[in-house]
Amino acid sequence: MSETLSHVEIYTDGACSGNPGPGGWAAILKAGDAEKEISGYEAETTNNRMELLAVINGLKSLKKRCKVTVYSDSAYVVNAFRQNWLENWKRNGWKRGPKKNQPVLNSDLWQELDRLIRDHEVRFEKVAGHSGHVYNERVDELAVQEIRNARE
Numbered sequence: 001m002s003e004t005l006s007h008v009e010i011y012t013d014g015a016c017s018g019n020p021g022p023g024g025w026a027a028i029l030k031a032g033d034a035e036k037e038i039s040g041y042e043a044e045t046t047n048n049r050m051e052l053l054a055v056i057n058g059l060k061s062l063k064k065r066c067k068v069t070v071y072s073d074s075a076y077v078v079n080a081f082r083q084n085w086l087e088n089w090k091r092n093g094w095k096r097g098p099k100k101n102q103p104v105l106n107s108d109l110w111q112e113l114d115r116l117i118r119d120h121e122v123r124f125e126k127v128a129g130h131s132g133h134v135y136n137e138r139v140d141e142l143a144v145q146e147i148r149n150a151r152e
Contacts, residue, residue, distance in 0.1 A: 005065060005066050005067040005120075005121060006031055006064070006066050006067070007031065007066065007067045007068075007069070008029055008030065008031045008062060008066045008067070008068050008069075009029070009030040009031075009068075009069050009071065009135075010027055010028070010029050010030075010055070010058035010059070010068060010069070010070045010071065011027065011028040011030070011071045011072075011127075011135035011136060011138070011139050012025070012026070012027045012051070012054035012055050012058055012070060012071070012072045012074075012077075012139060013025070013026055013027075013051070013054055013072070013073060013074075013129075013136065013139035013140045013142075013143045014026075014047055014048070014049070014050025014051035014052070014053065014054050014074065014143055015047065015050060015140065015143035015144045015146075015147060016045060016046055016047040016050055016147075017147050019046050019047050020044055020045060020046050021044070021045070022041070022042070022043055022044070022045070022147050022150055022151070023041070023042050023045040023046070023047065023049065023050040023143075023146075023147065024039060024040065024041050024042075024050060024142070024143040024144060024145065024146025024147045024150075025039060025040055025041075025050040025051070025053040025054035025057065025143055025146070026038065026039035026040075026054055026138075026139040026140075026141075026142030026143040026146070027039070027054045027055070027057055027058035027061070027139060028135050028138060028139055028142075029058055029061055029062075030135070031066075036061065037138075037142060038057055038058070038061060039142040039143060039145070039146050040053065040057065040146060041146040041147065041149070041150050043150070046106075048074070048076050048105070048106060049106055049109060050143065051072065051074040051076060051077050052077065052106055052109040052110070052113060053109065054072075054139070054143070055070055055072065055077060055113060056109060056112055056113050056116060058070070059113075059116040059117070059119075059120065059122075060116065062119075062120065065119060065120055065121075066120050066121070067120070067121045068120045068121065068122045068123070069122075069123055069124075069125055070122060070123070070124045070125065071125050071127045071135065071136065072124065072125075072126065072127060073126070073127045073128065073129030073130075073136055073140075075126065077124065078124045078125070078126045080110070081123075081124045082124060082126075086110060086114060089104045089107070089110065090114065094107045094110075094111070
């Protein structure tokens with residue numbers, strides 16, 4: 001008998017003031033009518049790390065196995081799954097490049113994300129950034145606010 005999984009949508013975004021520089025990440029988890037906003041800050045980081053942390057922390061917030069759709073405006077995040085970059089990196093010992101001799105950037109976070117997605121049925125969807133999508137605009141606002149709050 002197969003289990004019936006709850007469906008959760010996770011909207012994510014990362015922001016950085018300078019790259020590297022201070023950064024914020026945010027996620028909105030939506031299951032039916034329930035919504036939860038989470039966000040965080042790092043003093044010295046990159047935009048790509050913030051994008052990854054948004055997804056990681058969104059998945060970490062789930063209490064049980066779920067069907068998850070992650071919505072991100074980050075091609076870096078979405079293409080890693082849609083174009084099988086992640087599988088190739090794993091197969092190549094977390095190396096990349098024409099000769100497979102360059103370390104994968106942010107491999108610590110990619111490895112954590114790889115572990116987390118095994119706990120759920122996850123698919124990734126690309127959302128156009130700054131296009132008026134209500135949840136994408138909100139996670140952008142939350143991520144940027146984390147940076148502002150740290151400066152105050």
